[in-house]
Amino acid sequence: MDRYQSFARSGIGRFVVGKLGLPDPHPLRRHSPGRPPLDGPVLLGGRGRLVEPVRATLGSIGLDVTTDPTERTDTAGRTDTTQRTEAAERPAALVFDATGIEKVEDLRDLHTFFHPSIRSLGPCGRVVVLGTPPASAVSRIAQRALEGFTRSVGKELKRGGTAQLVYVAEGAEGNVESTLRFLLSGRSAYVSGQVIRIGAGPVEAPDDWDAPLAGKVALVTGASRGIGAAIAEVLARDGAHVVCLDVPGQGEELSAVANRVKGSTIQLDITAPDAPARIVEHVDQRHGGVDVVVHNAGITRDRTLGRMDEGRWDAVLQVNLACQERVNQALFDSGALRPNGRVVGVSSIAGIAGNVGQTNYATTKAGVIGLVDALSEQVDGTGTTVNAVAPGFIETRMTAAVPLVIREAGRRMNSLSQGGLPVDVAETVAWFAHPASAGVNGNVVRVCGQSLLGA
Numbered sequence: 328m329d330r331y332q333s334f335a336r337s338g339i340g341r342f343v344v345g346k347l348g349l350p351d352p353h354p355l356r357r358h359s360p361g362r363p364p365l366d367g368p369v370l371l372g373g374r375g376r377l378v379e380p381v382r383a384t385l386g387s388i389g390l391d392v393t394t395d396p397t398e399r400t401d402t403a404g405r406t407d408t409t410q411r412t413e414a415a416e417r418p419a420a421l422v423f424d425a426t427g428i429e430k431v432e433d434l435r436d437l438h439t440f441f442h443p444s445i446r447s448l449g450p451c452g453r454v455v456v457l458g459t460p461p462a463s464a465v466s467r468i469a470q471r472a473l474e475g476f477t478r479s480v481g482k483e484l485k486r487g488g489t490a491q492l493v494y495v496a497e498g499a500e501g502n503v504e505s506t507l508r509f510l511l512s513g514r515s516a517y518v519s520g521q522v523i524r525i526g527a528g529p530v531e532a533p534d535d536w537d538a539p540l541a542g543k544v545a546l547v548t549g550a551s552r553g554i555g556a557a558i559a560e561v562l563a564r565d566g567a568h569v570v571c572l573d574v575p576g577q578g579e580e581l582s583a584v585a586n587r588v589k590g591s592t593i594q595l596d597i598t599a600p601d602a603p604a605r606i607v608e609h610v611d612q613r614h615g616g617v618d619v620v621v622h623n624a625g626i627t628r629d630r631t632l633g634r635m636d637e638g639r640w641d642a643v644l645q646v647n648l649a650c651q652e653r654v655n656q657a658l659f660d661s662g663a664l665r666p667n668g669r670v671v672g673v674s675s676i677a678g679i680a681g682n683v684g685q686t687n688y689a690t691t692k693a694g695v696i697g698l699v700d701a702l703s704e705q706v707d708g709t710g711t712t713v714n715a716v717a718p719g720f721i722e723t724r725m726t727a728a729v730p731l732v733i734r735e736a737g738r739r740m741n742s743l744s745q746g747g748l749p750v751d752v753a754e755t756v757a758w759f760a761h762p763a764s765a766g767v768n769g770n771v772v773r774v775c776g777q778s779l780l781g782a
């Protein structure tokens with residue numbers, strides 16, 4: 328909890344925050360092993376091709392599913408829940424299958440389901456709306472409209488609640504489990520207002536959902552601290568052997584992380600001309616290849632453009648973008664990235680919204696999105712995926728160095744009124760890395776508490 332958050336939770340703080348209408352950051356419920364994913368049942372509604380597969384999936388995750396007992400369908404097939412009685416137990420999540428929405432008039436179903444239920448949603452509640460990718464839907468208009476609805480719900484939810492829209496392609500009905508496990512749990516604590524796309528194609532369910540990466544090898548760059556260290560920890564928790572890479576100057580911290588996660592290290596500057604070849608050689612010789620590659624290493628060298636020398640420009644371009652392209656090329660060309668591989672980039676909301684003093688940084692972070700677009704198209708249908716996370720304000724050494732006023736603004740200007748933690752980015756990476764996420768390709772998911780920047 329940051330200092331303001333502790334104050335807002337205190338007796339006097341609650342009073343002041345309430346009276347002045349100040350941001351009220353609710354403590355987020357994060358994943359902890361052994362604890363159930365949610366603190367209550369899931370209220371499932373809607374009518375479409377996903378209701379039944381999703382009901383089965385929620386059951387297999389071990390979640391209680393309730394359907395409104397008063398729900399009835401009229402002769403035109405419309406769902407009427409207006410007579411709803413207060414559910415005995417507050418739902419911890421509301422999941423609505425909107426794939427049956429075929430015309431603009433049907434959008435009324437959203438109001439019918441959510442209006443009576445939204446206020447009963449428990450703390451850190453979850454809203455998930457499921458749709459059909461607009462381009463292939465009967466009504467492109469109605470399905471596209473779901474975005475505005477879901478993002479607004481995210482902004483209205485209080486007490487740590489989040490809302491997402493998941494577009495599930497026709498034929499991908501069986502590919503939603505890893506995504507629902509992520510969204511309907513504390514793993515997605517700091518992800519809100521996102522639009523996620525799941526495609527069709529074969530999906531490999533893990534033998535053990537608690538160790539989905541067992542037997543896999545993951546490479547994480549910039550792993551000695553901050554977000555990279557958290558990614559290494561979460562991938563190792565999920566069963567992967569993690570190869571932790573960082574510059575030689577970070578050797579000691581890098582070894583400490585590698586020891587903690589029972590992984591191994593490569594000390595290497597990724598901008599070195601021979602870095603791609605050394606990475607390929609390392610993973611090939613020691614592990615016979617690599618399954619998950621997370622390009623997390625990144626730097627900032629901030630100056631407004633007129634004051635930015637070439638050195639600052641070039642350094643950021645090299646570390647954050649150019650060398651990733653080279654490393655990917657080498658991994659694909661050599662075959663070191665094994666079948667069903669996962670490539671995950673780390674973008675930033677600065678790459679979406681732009682930021683004063685960060686023309687270099689934002690160029691690279693938008694470039695990472697371009698890299699996802701280009702590579703995900705190339706690998707589509709092969710089982711390999713390419714996605715990126717775009718963190719917002721995450722509490723790390725990088726953000727601790729930001730001047731106080733800007734830092735406070737960055738922390739509060741989002742729907743959850745607080746900064747995220749490195750583990751929030753790491754959990755999102757782990758969802759991309761999951762073997763059952765083979766349908767999740769070409770997504771850029773913001774981990775930003777639904778920041779106002781770039782929204």
Ligand code: NAD
Nearest residue numbers: 549553554573574596597623624625675718720721723725
């Ligand atoms: P950090 O500075 O704490 O960690 C970055 C790591 O990358 C360091 O360990 C560093 O040594 C390593 N690195 C830098 N240059 C390297 C090189 N040439 N070769 C190998 N390793 C190198 O930063 P962080 O806050 O943990 O950020 C991690 C990633 O997340 C970065 O890509 C950053 O741009 C991105 N990001 C962070 C935030 C945030 O709020 N912290 C927000 C958006 C995006």
